[in-house]
Amino acid sequence: MPDEALKRTPLAWLRTPATSTTPDAIRVELRKLEFVRNLGAHRWDLSALNRACAAELERRIASLDRTVAAGAQVRVEDGELVISPLDAEELPDDVKQLQALVAERLPKVELADLLIEVDGWCGFSQHFTHAGSSSSRTPNLLTHLYASLLAQACNFGLTTMADVSDLSYAQLAWTTEWYIREDTLKAAMTALVNYQHHLPLEAKQQLVVHRSPTAETTNLPATPTPSIVCSQPASIG
Numbered sequence: 001m002p003d004e005a006l007k008r009t010p011l012a013w014l015r016t017p018a019t020s021t022t023p024d025a026i027r028v029e030l031r032k033l034e035f036v037r038n039l040g041a042h043r044w045d046l047s048a049l050n051r052a053c054a055a056e057l058e059r060r061i062a063s064l065d066r067t068v069a070a071g072a073q074v075r076v077e078d079g080e081l082v083i084s085p086l087d088a089e090e091l092p093d094d095v096k097q098l099q100a101l102v103a104e105r106l107p108k109v110e111l112a113d114l115l116i117e118v119d120g121w122c123g124f125s126q127h128f129t130h131a132g133s134s135s136s137r138t139p140n141l142l143t144h145l146y147a148s149l150l151a152q153a154c155n156f157g158l159t160t161m162a163d164v165s166d167l168s169y170a171q172l173a174w175t176t177e178w179y180i181r182e183d184t185l186k187a188a189m190t191a192l193v194n195y196q197h198h199l200p201l202e203a204k205q206q207l208v209v210h211r212s213p214t215a216e217t218t219n220l221p222a223t224p225t226p227s228i229v230c231s232q233p234a235s236i237g
Contacts, residue, residue: 010035111154115146122195127187128179143167144175152180 014032018025067074073084091099119125128145130136138144144167151161151172158176162169196202 111150112146115150118192119146122191124188124191127191128184131178131181138171138175141175144171145179148172148176148180152176 014036018029064074068076073086075082075084125142125145147161147165147167148158151158158169158172161167162172
């Protein structure tokens, strides 16, 4: 399969445009042409497919016309398709009471504390390795790693994280550049999913989770507990 290392389908690979004119990029485009030619795609007759698509489009347009004419929740105003919102259903009083009871019992959790605690459970941080395969001599690496992850997860960036914490922007940017990559994120996510998969609650409720087919459970070491001090901490609650 083309581009197997990137786990893309042949169609996705063919539709990826060239981003440069380097010799390697040109060779990739030539491989695409060779792949299409080997399939015999240049000899395919797509007229039947076009007719089938046109017939399906006509069928669906006719169905929409009947729905609009019936005066349902869909209508056309000034040439624009308008879909009326559904009426909200009032929650029963006992459900509201249950919601209030649950909300009262949920503690307000600092996101940083939660991230550190979860790492202590499953050790996901050990999968964030240096891109140069070198051991880090940076003090408080875990603290900067947690802060960089929170900055990305909360979508407020490293500058804001540096402003609300006692960490430097330069160190956060360095940690992000060298440790947070697609492959390390996937490995950390696999560790999280594996841990969740073996929780008793999931086994009882048969929760459906997105798991990697190659994920494996490993014995993970305990993780030291650093701290991230923010002047404007984020909370869950």
